[in-house]
Amino acid sequence: MLWRHSAPASADLTVQQLNLVRYAVLAPSSHNTQCWRFRLERDAIAILPDRLRRCPVVDPDDHHLSISLGCAAENLAQAARAHGFDGGIVSNAGADREADSIIRVATTRAPALRSALFEAIPARQSTRAEYDGRPLASSELDLLARVSAEAGVHLQLYTAVADTERILSAVVHANGLQIQDAAFRRELIHWIRFNRADALRMGDGLYSGASGNPSVPSWIGRLALDVLLTPGRDGDKYAAQIRSSAGIAVFSSDLNDRAHWIAVGRSFQRFALQATALDVRTAMLNQPVELIATRQSFATMLGLGARRPDLVVRFGRGPLLPRSLRRPTAAVIT
Ligand SMILES: Cc1cc2nc3c(=O)[nH]c(=O)nc-3n(C[C@H](O)[C@H](O)[C@H](O)COP(=O)(O)O)c2cc1C
Known part of the structure; x- marks a missing residue:
């Protein structure tokens, strides 16, 4: 079951990083294409676009695709901090080349910090229902x-x-x-x-x-x-x-x-x-x-x-x- 909190069974870095990726993929993506790939590195997890999952008609300039990668990066950062990693985000996006679309989330060790945002990751969903009409405070x-x-x-x-x-x-x-x-x-x-x-x-x-x-x-x-x-x-x-x-x-x-x-x-x-x-x-x-x-x-x-x-x-x-x-x-x- 993906939509739950879980602590990885092992202290092994790869096992821990895979658990962080599990949180990242719970992020929203345009048309739920899940247009991302993840590379486990020694001190970071890199997020790359999966261009086979582009939507050329609705998203010809990869605008939505890039936003989706940003959503995944935020989930990853929140999860990394909650599990005792740095979670700092570095992006070298800006230009047009593939190499310039990589986002890195640091997985060097740091004090654990479980935020309310992290706690909410498994529960978040895009809810296309009618709501109850009440204002927010x-x-x-x-x-x-x-x-x-x-x-x-x-x-x-x-x-x-x-x-x-x-x-x-x-x-x-x-x-x-x-x-x-x-x-x-x-x-x-x-x-x-x-x-x-x-x-x-x-x-x-x-x-x-x-x-x-x-x-x-x-x-x-x-x-x-x-x-x-x-x-x-x-x-x-x-x-x-x-x-x-x-x-x-x-x-x-x-x-x-x-x-x-x-x-x-x-x-x-x-x-x-x-x-x-x-x-x-x-x-x-x-x-x-x-x-x-x-x-x-x-x-x-x-x-x-x-x-x-x-x-x-x-x-x-x-x-x-x-x-x-x-x-x-x-x-x-x-
Ligand atoms: C950049 C972006 C654009 C989206 N555009 C729409 C939209 O126009 N209409 C819509 O109903 N959902 C839209 N979504 C929501 C996705 O369809 C949704 O995230 C995906 O189906 C996964 O579902 P979840 O968010 O409940 O996990 C968008 C999501 C992203 C990240």
């Missing part, structure tokens, strides 16, 4: 903002209905454009796992149960999607989801490069872990930032200036849903 909003502070990353929390309705319109508009695009639909369907057996066998992708949908044979799921995936139906679903949320967080970065996208991933992951610790759910609605055609107008609408909007995240209290699956740890070691 201002002390909770302050804590979420404080914990996710990261150099080069800007977080704006929107809780006023006028703001969340404007964001809803942008989500619905961008979603309508995406689902009418045949290439986008093909890529999305490639990553959907329509039933539990497929999800378990593949260990990746978007399990229908995790979005509150029934388990059906794949061929029925594909046929049904053609009928069900329409701008109108989706629009109603997103309206209900956003209107039942306590607010929406928008993450944006000062510079539009890999180093900043990784920093956004780390910042978001601390936000999501702190939310989990408060029993608050999170789910992303990134449609307006995924399309070049809508990204700029979305930034202008929110007054972000030259900053690129990176993530749109709703939050609130609500039920848990079945989990998205993961591949075994051994499958991601390189």
